[in-house]
Amino acid sequence: MSLKKRGEEAMLYHLHDLHYALMTPMRVGAELTMSLFKNPASPLSHFPMGKMVGASAELVHRMTRRYGKPEFGIHTTMIEGKEVVINEVTAMTKPFCDLIHFERAKKRKDPKLLIVAPLSGHYATLLRGTVEALVSNHDVYITDWKDARIVPLSDGTFGLEDYIQYVMDFIERLGPDVHVLAVCQPAVPVLAAVSLLAARNDKNQPLSMTLMGGPIDARKADTEVTKLAAERPLSWFEQNVVATVPPYYPGAFRRVYPGFIQLTGFMQMNLDRHIGEHIKLYEHLITGDGDSAEAHRKFYDEYLAVIDLPAKFYLETVEEVFQKFSLPKEEMMFKGERVQPSLIKKTALLAVEGEMDDISAVGQTKAAMDICSGLNEDQKEYYLQEDVGHYGIFNGRRWRSYIMPRVRDFIRKHDKKMDPVTIGPDEAAVLKEAKAKKPSSKNVVKMVKKAPKKAIKKTPKKTPKKPSSKSKNK
DSSP states (O other): OOHHHHHHHHHHHHHHHHHHHHTHHHHHHHHHHHHHHSOTTSGGGGSHHHHHHHHHHHHHHHHHSOOOOOOOOOOEEEETTEEEEEEEEEEEEETTEEEEEEEESSOOOOOEEEEEOOOSSBOGGGGHHHHHHHTTTSEEEEEEEOOGGGSOGGGOOOOHHHHHHHHHHHHHHHOTTEEEEEESTTHHHHHHHHHHHHHTTOTTOOSEEEEESOOTTGGGSOOHHHHHHHHSOHHHHHHHTOEEOOTTSTTTTOEEEOHHHHHHHHHHHTHHHHHHHHHHHHHHHHHTOHHHHHHHHHHHHHHTOBOOEEHHHHHHHIIIIIISOTTTTTOOEETTEEOOGGGOOSSEEEEEEETTOSSSOTTTTTTHHHHOTTSOGGGEEEEEETTOOTGGGTSSHHIIIIIHHHHHHHHHHTOSOOOOOOOOHHHHHHHHHHHHOOOOHHHHHHHHHHSOGGGOOOOOOOOOOOOOHHHHHO
16 A cells, blocks of 8 residues: 555544544533532532533533443342352453453353454443343353454454454354354354354354344345445445554554444434434433433443444455345355355354344345255244334343343253243333233134134034933833
């Protein structure tokens, strides 16, 4: 690459950092204003005008600050009605990713689960709710991807093949009794990794894989993501969204797809909703609704914390997944080896989609059911959750109440370890509600009408026999 091109890429990052630096006086001013108008010890915080000024200052501060890597913060879980301590342990370290183990202080025969988090601009902590819901019934590990701008250039490049290799390395580390769950972007590399293990008849083939809201076949449904990839050549992405990390970062001179560009794209897709949420925050702060305000802070502290992606990985993903559709065509190559999902025979498959998903729309993940043609029907399951978008597939009430139980039961169905299942409060409420509902007479009629004819046996009416002449005489 020419020095001129390098300079242009570095300029993009420099402009972003310059904008942040220019906002420093405004941010500091907002912090001072907050200390005067939001501190309960200050008389100004108790007047209506003071609350308005304090709320405005907090909005300014949140819009001009940087958000660092959040913590998982999962310290305990409930198992069989008792609180169990969780220790976050690094099980394996690689240049671009750590394998984190949520080690429970209780021995149970629960399935071993590898959660492959997306490398798409956010930290793995975005799946905090996913882990919290699963850790009581599973021995959970998760891929904790590193921000590319802090990975030294001496650690080499990272592409789609490297991602697939990392997944296979983690599976090998955890052994043949592992289950794999991929959320969004990693659905493709996870399916590729399992396909390669199957082709080699590797002893470490996972017992099951769950693919949730991932672009297995992006041709099946259009979204803003698929349209952008279809409308522009790969060269456009390289010229317009790839930047070089400035020399004052540990990953100096590494080519990346910056997280701030990815975040801008996400925000623009639902701009009205994000503006509305910040207006609500302002209202919550004025009215003193602390719980709602705190819920907003927690969500956006996570959502606005972004990481840079290695440029090679980003560009190869755009090309292979959204332009060539290599995996569903069985044309994807891995170090000279063809990736063939049809060879998978031992790893059961669960595909999960959200009805309102605008990132990986309905049909894209379900495509795995067809391309994994080597599996029997009893090895494949599909679940569509109504009234949820992309984020709701793996976080929130419907995830905990409806989706997680299906994932848990599917995993246990394909695992020999069967310790008692721990039911969470959300799921318990759903089960109680379902049990309380009794079918109406109309529903009973419909069920009878839909029943197969073989199942309905007509009992012939017995007609009383006429008494014989002999019985009359008697």
